[in-house]
Amino acid sequence: MEPVKVKLKHPVQWGSETFSELVIGRRPKVSDLRGVDTADGIAAVVRLASKLCAVDEALIGELDLEDFTALSDAIAPFFGSRETGANS
Numbered sequence: 001m002e003p004v005k006v007k008l009k010h011p012v013q014w015g016s017e018t019f020s021e022l023v024i025g026r027r028p029k030v031s032d033l034r035g036v037d038t039a040d041g042i043a044a045v046v047r048l049a050s051k052l053c054a055v056d057e058a059l060i061g062e063l064d065l066e067d068f069t070a071l072s073d074a075i076a077p078f079f080g081s082r083e084t085g086a087n088s
Helices: 042-053 057-061 065-079
Strands: 004-014 017-024
Touching: 004 065, 017 042, 017 065, 042 057, 042 065
Parallel strands: none
Antiparallel strands: 004 017
């Protein structure tokens, strides 16, 4: 998989580094969901995003909501379609 880059409209200062983009460097694995309570909503996305981008969860927590939404949208396609029924 090619890395997925998410450009941040609102860069985050983290220590001595400024993050102007986050890179989803790999596809998620089932093991990435261990310890993630998917019913926990935002916290689950923060934990998964931090694993896929190889950054601290606290950094994800500092993202502007607009950038967090863009990052979440970049992760969502990995979960595919959840269509059910006879025609799927």
